[in-house]
Amino acid sequence: MSNWIEIGHLNDIPRQGSRIVEGPDGNIAVIRTQDDSVFAIHDSCPHKQGPLSQGIVFGHKVACPLHNWAIDLGTGQAQAPDEGNVACYPTKIENDVVFLSLDKVGEKTGP
Amino acid sequence: MSKVSHKAKKLIVVGNGMAGMHAVEELLDLAPDLYEITVFGAEPHGNYNRILLSLVLSGEKKIEDIMINGRAWYDEHGITLHTDTKIVQIERGSKRVITDDGQAFEYDRLLLATGSDPVILPLPGHDLPGVIGFRDIHDVDTMIKATQDHKHAVVIGGGLLGLEAANGLMKQGMDVTVVHLMDTLMERQLDVTAGKMLQANLESRGLKFVLSAQSETILGTDRVTGLRLADGTEIPADILVMAVGIRPSTELAADCRLHFERGIVVDDSLLTFDPSIYAIGECAQHRGTAYGLVAPLFEQGRVVANHLAELGFITYKGSMTSTKLKVTGIDLFSAGDFIGDDTTEDIVFNDPGNGSYKKLVLKDGIIQGAVLYGDTVDGAWYFQLMRDQTDTKDIRSHLLFGQSHLGDSGHGGENAAAALPDDAEICGCNGVCKGDVVKAITEHNLFTLDEVRAHTKASSSCGSCTGLVEQIMASTLGSDFSKSEKEKPVCGCTALTHEDVRAAIIKEDLKDIPTTMRFLNWQTEDGCPTCRPALNYYLLCAWPGEYIDDAQARFINERAHGNIQKDGTYSVVPRMWGGITTPKELRAIADVADKFKIPTVKVTGGQRIDLFGVAKSDLPAVWKDLNDAGMVSGHAYGKSLRTVKTCAGQQWCRFGTQDSIKLGIALERMTWGSWTPHKYKIAVSGCPRNCAEATIKDFGVVAVDSGFELHIAGNGGIKVRVTDLLCKVESESEVMEYAGAFMQLYREQARYLDRTAPWVERVGLTYVQEQMVNDEANRKALYERFLHSQTFSQSDPWKENYSDPKKRAEFETLTTLGQS
Ligand code: SRM
Ligand SMILES: Cc1cc2nc3c(=O)[nH]c(=O)nc-3n(C[C@H](O)[C@H](O)[C@H](O)COP(=O)(O)OP(=O)(O)OC[C@H]3O[C@@H](n4cnc5c(N)ncnc54)[C@H](O)[C@@H]3O)c2cc1C
Ligand code: SF4
Ligand code: FES
Numbered sequence: 041m042s043n044w045i046e047i048g049h050l051n052d053i054p055r056q057g058s059r060i061v062e063g064p065d066g067n068i069a070v071i072r073t074q075d076d077s078v079f080a081i082h083d084s085c086p087h088k089q090g091p092l093s094q095g096i097v098f099g100h101k102v103a104c105p106l107h108n109w110a111i112d113l114g115t116g117q118a119q120a121p122d123e124g125n126v127a128c129y130p131t132k133i134e135n136d137v138v139f140l141s142l143d144k145v146g147e148k149t150g151p
Numbered sequence: 152m153s154k155v156s157h158k159a160k161k162l163i164v165v166g167n168g169m170a171g172m173h174a175v176e177e178l179l180d181l182a183p184d185l186y187e188i189t190v191f192g193a194e195p196h197g198n199y200n201r202i203l204l205s206l207v208l209s210g211e212k213k214i215e216d217i218m219i220n221g222r223a224w225y226d227e228h229g230i231t232l233h234t235d236t237k238i239v240q241i242e243r244g245s246k247r248v249i250t251d252d253g254q255a256f257e258y259d260r261l262l263l264a265t266g267s268d269p270v271i272l273p274l275p276g277h278d279l280p281g282v283i284g285f286r287d288i289h290d291v292d293t294m295i296k297a298t299q300d301h302k303h304a305v306v307i308g309g310g311l312l313g314l315e316a317a318n319g320l321m322k323q324g325m326d327v328t329v330v331h332l333m334d335t336l337m338e339r340q341l342d343v344t345a346g347k348m349l350q351a352n353l354e355s356r357g358l359k360f361v362l363s364a365q366s367e368t369i370l371g372t373d374r375v376t377g378l379r380l381a382d383g384t385e386i387p388a389d390i391l392v393m394a395v396g397i398r399p400s401t402e403l404a405a406d407c408r409l410h411f412e413r414g415i416v417v418d419d420s421l422l423t424f425d426p427s428i429y430a431i432g433e434c435a436q437h438r439g440t441a442y443g444l445v446a447p448l449f450e451q452g453r454v455v456a457n458h459l460a461e462l463g464f465i466t467y468k469g470s471m472t473s474t475k476l477k478v479t480g481i482d483l484f485s486a487g488d489f490i491g492d493d494t495t496e497d498i499v500f501n502d503p504g505n506g507s508y509k510k511l512v513l514k515d516g517i518i519q520g521a522v523l524y525g526d527t528v529d530g531a532w533y534f535q536l537m538r539d540q541t542d543t544k545d546i547r548s549h550l551l552f553g554q555s556h557l558g559d560s561g562h563g564g565e566n567a568a569a570a571l572p573d574d575a576e577i578c579g580c581n582g583v584c585k586g587d588v589v590k591a592i593t594e595h596n597l598f599t600l601d602e603v604r605a606h607t608k609a610s611s612s613c614g615s616c617t618g619l620v621e622q623i624m625a626s627t628l629g630s631d632f633s634k635s636e637k638e639k640p641v642c643g644c645t646a647l648t649h650e651d652v653r654a655a656i657i658k659e660d661l662k663d664i665p666t667t668m669r670f671l672n673w674q675t676e677d678g679c680p681t682c683r684p685a686l687n688y689y690l691l692c693a694w695p696g697e698y699i700d701d702a703q704a705r706f707i708n709e710r711a712h713g714n715i716q717k718d719g720t721y722s723v724v725p726r727m728w729g730g731i732t733t734p735k736e737l738r739a740i741a742d743v744a745d746k747f748k749i750p751t752v753k754v755t756g757g758q759r760i761d762l763f764g765v766a767k768s769d770l771p772a773v774w775k776d777l778n779d780a781g782m783v784s785g786h787a788y789g790k791s792l793r794t795v796k797t798c799a800g801q802q803w804c805r806f807g808t809q810d811s812i813k814l815g816i817a818l819e820r821m822t823w824g825s826w827t828p829h830k831y832k833i834a835v836s837g838c839p840r841n842c843a844e845a846t847i848k849d850f851g852v853v854a855v856d857s858g859f860e861l862h863i864a865g866n867g868g869i870k871v872r873v874t875d876l877l878c879k880v881e882s883e884s885e886v887m888e889y890a891g892a893f894m895q896l897y898r899e900q901a902r903y904l905d906r907t908a909p910w911v912e913r914v915g916l917t918y919v920q921e922q923m924v925n926d927e928a929n930r931k932a933l934y935e936r937f938l939h940s941q942t943f944s945q946s947d948p949w950k951e952n953y954s955d956p957k958k959r960a961e962f963e964t965l966t967t968l969g970q971s
Contacts, residue, residue, distance in 0.1 A: 047966045056677065056703035059965035070965060074677040091719040094707040096680040103680040105707040105715050108611075121606050142968070 044132065044139040051136070053078065058093040058102075061140065068129060069093030070140065071113055073100055078131045079113035080140050086111075086124025116146045160186050162459065163248055163258040165238045165403065167192025169201055170432025170448040171264030172220060177456035179228055181674065185460060188230045189256060191248070193237040194287055197221045200596050201287070202445060202629050205477050208291050208319030212593065219596045241407040243425055260459060263404070263415060263423070263430040267397040267443070272307065276369030282391045285316045294390060298323040301389030305329075305378050307366055309336040311476060311629075313394035317358055318478045320392075328359040328386050330366055330378065332395075340474050340485035344501065345508050345524040352481055352506075361386070399434045399441045414441035419466040421455040429455050437469060444472045445628075449598060450638070457646060464672060465646045473534050475527070477629040484530035484625070487520030487537055488512060495519055500551045509551055516544040529553035531621045538638075542915040545875070577623070578616045583609040588620060592627045600624070642681035644674050649685065649902040656693050663690065664701055680706075685903035688790070691826055692898050695940035702961075708788035710961065712948050713770060716763065721770060723749075723762040724787035725777050726823065729797045729815035729835075730758030739780030743773055757794035757832070759785060771953035771962050783947040786823065790904075793832050795819035796844065800837030800854070807837035809854035814883055815843075818852075818890055824945040825937075828901040828910075831894065846874045849897075849907040850890055855879075859886050863893060863919065864911035872908045875916045878924045892923045892930045895937035 053059045053072040060083060061068045067083035069092045077100065083093045090106035100113045110119040116126040130141040162178075164171045167190050175188060192198075198220040206212040225232040233250070240249040247255045269284025271277055281297065283290050294316075297304075302325065306317045309331030321327045329336075335346030336353075350360060365381035369391060377387045399414035410416050410424040414436030421429045421437070431451040433443060442448070447470035454467040473486035491497060491512040500509040507525035511518055511533065518537040523530050532553065536543060543550055571577075573586030591597060591606040603620055604611040610620045640646050647655075652671065661667040664686050668678060678686070683704035690698045702710050713721035725740070740760055744752050751763040765773055774784075786792060795818050798804065800811030815835040822833065834845040835852040844867070845851030851862035851874050858881040862874035877893070880886060896919065901910040911919060923930040952958045 045968060047968075052960070052965060054703060054961075057961075059960070061965050062967040064968060088717070089719075091715075094711070094715060094719070096683065096706065097703065098677055098679045098683065099675060106717065108680065 043143070044141055047138050047140045049136055050076065050078070050133060050138055053138070056097045058097065060093050063142065067091070067093065068140070069102075070131070070138065071097055071102060073097060073113070076133075078133055078138050080129035080131045081111070081113060081116055082127040082129075082144075084126065085109060086118055086126050087122070092126070160259040161257060162186035162188045162260045162262065163256060164188065164190045164262045164264060165248065166264035166266055166432070166434070167194065167196075167198055167232065167234065168264060168266045168432065169198070169219075169445060170266070170452060171262065172198040173449060174262060174264065174431055174452035174455050174459075175230070177452050178459050181456055181462065182460035183228070186260070188228075189233070189258075190225070190230060191233045191236050191238050191250065193235070194289070195235040196288060197225070197232070197234070199288070202477070203593065204285070204288070204291050205315035205319060205629075206593075207288075208285075208294060208316065209322040209479075210319075211479070214288060214291075216593060217596075238403060241403055241409070241428075243407050243409070243428075246427060259427065261428045262455065262459070263428060263434055264432045265400040265403065265434045267399045267433040267441075269393060270396040270398050271393050272366065272395060274366055274369050276371060276375065277393075279369060279371050279375045280373070281371070281375035281389060282369060282393065285312055285392055285394050286397075294320060294392070295323065297390040298325055302326055303328075303377075303387045304390045304392065305386055305388035306392045306394055307331075307378070308392075308394035308396070309333070309360070309362070310339060310394060310396075311337060311474060313392070314353065315477055316392045316394055318353070318356075320390075321356070321358055325390075326359075327357075328361060328388075330361045330364045330380070330386070332363070332365065334363045336360070336362075337476070337485075340489075340522075341483065341524075342489055342510060342522055345483065345485075345510070345522050348503070348506065348508060348524050349476075349481065349483060353478075397433065397443055399436065401434060404430075412436055419454075419468065420458045420463065421451055421467060422458070429459070431455050437467065440469065442470065442472065444474065445598075446470055446472050453646065462672060471534075471538050473530065473625070475530075475625050475629050477626075482523075482525060482527045482626070484521065484523040484527040486530070486534050487518070489520035489522045491519065498547075498551055511551065513543065516542045516547070518543060526553075527626075528618075528622065531618055531625065539913055541913055542917060545916040546912075577619055578607075578609040578611075581608040581611065583607050585623060588623050589627050592624060597624075598628065641685055642679055644668075644678050644682050645671060647671055652686070653689050653693070656689055661690070662694055662698060664704060678704075688826060688828065688903050692940075696943040702958075709790070711767060711770065712774075712784055712788060712952060713765070714788045718764075720764045720766055722787070723765050723770070723773055723777070724755065724759060724785040725782035726785040726819075727759040727782075728819050729795055729812050731797075731812060731816065732759075736780060736782060739777060739782065743776045746776070747773055749773075755787070757787070758796050759787075759794065761787065767962055768964065771959055774949035775953050778947065778950055778953075783823075784949045786948075789826070790829050791824070791826050791831065792819070792822045793830050795822075796832075796834035796848070798836050798842035800835075804837055806840060807854075808856050809837055809859065809883075811835040811837035811843065811852075811854060814852065814854075814886060817883070817887065821887060821891060821938075821941070822894060824948075825894065825898070825941060826944065827894070827898055828903050829906040831897070831907070833890070847871065848874065850893055852886055852890075857881065859883075861886065861889050861893075864907040864916075866906055866908035868906075870908070872912075875911065877916075877920065888930065888934050889923065891937040892933035893919070895933040895940075896922055898937075898940075899933075 047061050056074055058069050058071040061070050068080050069083040071079045083091050085104040087109050090104040092102050094105040095102040101110045103110050109122045116128040118124040127144045127146050132139045200217045200219055203217040237251040238248045239251050247257050249255050269286045304320045304325040304327045306313045306329045309329050317327045317329045335343050336350050367381045368379045370377040375391050377385050379385045401411045404411040404415045415430040417423055417430050417435045417437050421431050423430050432448045454465050457465045476483055495512050495514045498511045510522045512520040517540050521533040571585050575585045577583055577585050587607050588609050597603050610617045687701050687704035708714050747769050749762045753761045755761045795815045797811045797815030801807035801809055832848045833850045834843040834848045836843040836845045837854050845853050846862050847865040847867035853860045860879050861877045863877045865874035866872040
């Protein structure tokens with residue numbers, strides 16, 4: 041059972057943008073995509089820990105601001121040919137209120 | 152994962168070769184579910200990289216290494232593949248194809264990609280065992296088998312294919328003689344001088360040549376034993392390779408009365424005379440040309456896929472091709488019309504002692520063709536100039552010495568890519584060696600620079616090694632696959648070029664990113680990190696005051712108004728007009744550094760101060776303090792005006808002829824806050840000693856006694872480039888007008904991420920002079936447009952960000968969660 045935590049209103053997060061939630065294991069990037077889905081991933085790129093929250097959001101992906109790896113927001117996986125993974129967190133939206141669960145999915149891996 | 156097929160239409164592809172499968176790959180990208188695809192291939196294999204057969208023959212590669220798509224790929228995409236199955240007939244009326252075992256298959260669309268067949272001269276004995284062409288895996292197998300128990304080989308044909316065959320057979324231990332009808336080798340790619348140099352080199356490796364030779368009879372009864380020439384000479388041969396040319400395979404078309412000449416005739420959408428049948432690759436003939444190289448089929452594949460996908464908005468206009476010989480250790484490059492006629496002129500460099508020869512054929516300053524032998528470092532560059540139709544008048548005096556002599560500090564001309572050892576470092580940013588690049592190209596069958604970048608990271612950071620990587624690709628793949636800049640789409644989301652997009656924005660009155668993408672048929676929902684920033688800039692430039700900037704389409708530096716550092720903190724650089732500061736400003740900077748515990752305070756190369764290591768959440772407060780002391784953002788992070796460097800000038804310096812500080816400040820006040828395709832730097836020096844280094848800036852002013860020299864398109868970064876002298880003017884007000892006009896011309900015409908240097912190299916200095924020196928009215932209009940757009944951009948972004956709560960949110964944490 042997920043433990044949902046309310047983190048804010050959908051409109052607090054810019055479309056194709058992100059906000060940071062300070063979590064117990066470091067920052068979490070909460071990212072809102074063009075189609076108003078909200079994703080939460082550990083704010084640390086599998087490459088060299090770049091802050092993913094600062095990247096350009098496109099489709100369901102974010103481009104890391106440091107060296108442009110593309111990370112899939114649904115799986116946390118780096119897009120081929122880059123290899124690595126970052127932890128994701130479940131989210132849900134109810135009446136435009138965004139909830140986050142700290143039950144991590146996936147672990148950070150990288151080169 | 153195999154997809155269930157409820158696809159409406161049936162696409163049949165005849166020919167499982169490079170053209171056919173490339174088109175299918177492109178089609179799957181555009182419309183994966185539109186067709187049920189069935190592929191017929193006469194060969195018993197999956198899809199392989201035919202051009203690497205030469206390296207299989209020479210023993211440098213194995214068959215497994217050259218496979219592009221195995222069975223699994225077809226399964227994964229739900230494609231039905233019939234190998235070892237030849238299509239023998241097309242019934243156009245009932246839209247069916249018939250296989251050699253008599254089965255019939257229906258199609259809605261048919262794609263012919265049957266390639267070509269080697270020409271076999273009808274000499275007596277041509278059907279003896281041991282006489283073969285050089286086209287497919289079967290031929291190479293036959294040749295390699297023959298090398299095991301035979302000694303002598305004859306290759307008829309001294310063209311590209313013949314020489315690669317001869318070299319391969321020699322590498323396998325055979326004694327090889329090349330018999331050629333003409334008196335120079337590769338006469339279709341090389342002029343006489345280069346042809347002779349090549350011959351001498353190959354002879355020194357052990358190949359024998361008989362030139363100007365007419366073959367008469369192939370000798371032998373059960374198997375070939377030799378070749379007799381018209382003059383009676385007999386040359387022993389246990390194997391005889393015919394490499395005298397290729398013939399587009401058109402039998403199917405002929406049989407069903409589909410219009411063909413040399414190849415199957417297609418229009419600019421690669422459609423044949425039958426509205427359901429397309430043709431691409433070597434079997435097709437477009438605008439009179441049937442190509443025999445791979446590069447054109449990439450472009451054709453892209454276009455035909457676009458039409459098969461029912462998008463239909465791009466057309467094929469023909470290709471310019473270049474060639475290299477894939478013989479290790481031989482470096483030659485050839486492109487275009489390298490012979491010329493009485494309307495052209497040649498520039499030639501010949502150093503036989505050094506084994507180096509270059510010839511360029513020019514018409515009205517535009518390169519028509521090139522032959523390089525020995526030193527081919529600049530092949531890619533000449534090819535680029537040729538395809539872009541760049542006027543080379545302005546650089547003529549050093550054109551032959553190559554791009555390195557135009558100031559590429561990255562690598563000197565001695566670095567002929569092909570001659571480099573495998574462990575030579577190619578990409579200094581990412582530590583990639585030549586061997587890594589070659590391995591990636593051949594192992595993953597890469598054809599484009601983007602693919603090589605993605606797989607190896609080479610040339611993906613600063614880009615200074617791009618030319619070298621392109622050369623390695625060209626020498627590994629035997630021709631240049633780089634797209635002409637003019638044809639390059641903005642990114643993978645669209646087939647349109649930067650110029651197409653800019654023109655459409657204005658013509659169609661497109662005023663925001665989503666509308667632009669929708670109108671122009673973008674392939675992705677909301678673009679990518681390459682196209683969104685470009686579109687944002689183009690819209691901003693086209694509609695000053697009207698377009699609402701899209702922060703989410705900007706790279707983080709421009710969104711956070713500071714440079715992101717490797718640890719995720721930011722740097723803060725306040726503007727210091729013309730490099731002048733005051734005790735008050737310095738005190739405020741010192742106070743800010745103390746108050747926010749800023750770890751590093753550094754004087755930059757741009758005559759101002761950089762505060763490094765500021766936490767993002769501190770940025771608004773840091774800015775406010777600096778603002779309160781009268782300082783604004785220095786845009787050290789932006790594709791925008793950076794700095795205006797000045798020297799001491801007339802006010803203090805004993806040599807100063809004009810007031811460079813005053814002029815520099817005026818220029819910075821006029822130009823700050825503007826957005827440009829890439830960063831933009833200005834400098835003003837008070838005399839020709841040029842202490843402000845104005846001759847490596849985007850716009851440089853050098854004062855002289857009688858006025859001001861205006862210099863443009865310098866670059867001090869990755870490739871050092873000295874400016875071109877635009878013109879001389881007399882007054883400060885003229886300097887201002889020219890500065891604004893030049894910046895606006897650059898803003899309106901360069902591609903996003905082009906600095907002024909590559910842009911001017913492409914369009915030519917003469918063009919810029921015509922636009923804004925000779926044409927006064929146009930200069931004034933440009934200047935006016937610049938000033939108009941500046942009225943909307945000169946407000947301090949720092950202030951906007953800390954005073955607007957919505958913008959400020961970018962810098963604040965959403966929530967802090969406790970320990971769970
Ligand atoms: C701070 C500074 C170094 C210094 O401490 O002196 C600097 C720092 C950076 N430079 Fe620079 N450059 C600095 C002066 C220069 C100069 C010298 C000059 O302007 O007189 C050059 C060569 C001149 C030129 O641009 O033609 C220079 C050529 C580059 C280049 C190569 C540009 C090119 O066209 O080849 C890059 C890479 C790029 O822009 O893509 C670059 C990129 C960078 C970046 C932005 C790297 C990045 O993308 O993060 C660095 C940001 C550090 C930061 O956080 O501030 N920097 N950089 C200088 C800031 C000047 C300023 O006051 O704004
Ligand atoms: C040894 C060698 C080296 C080369 N080196 C270079 C180089 O360095 N650079 C360069 O640019 N180009 C090079 N080329 C040329 C390049 O390989 C061709 O331009 C390219 O392969 C053409 O692609 P295509 O799909 O049109 O034809 P192909 O790749 O030949 O594919 C056509 C396929 O269709 C099949 N087919 C034909 N008719 C039928 C039918 N009726 N039914 C079913 N299947 C059929 C054929 O068996 C073949 O497999 C080289 C070619 C060879 C042979
Ligand atoms: S400041 Fe400039 S030269 Fe120095 S490491 Fe960064 S980009 Fe390279
Ligand atoms: S840290 Fe993210 S790409 Fe390098």
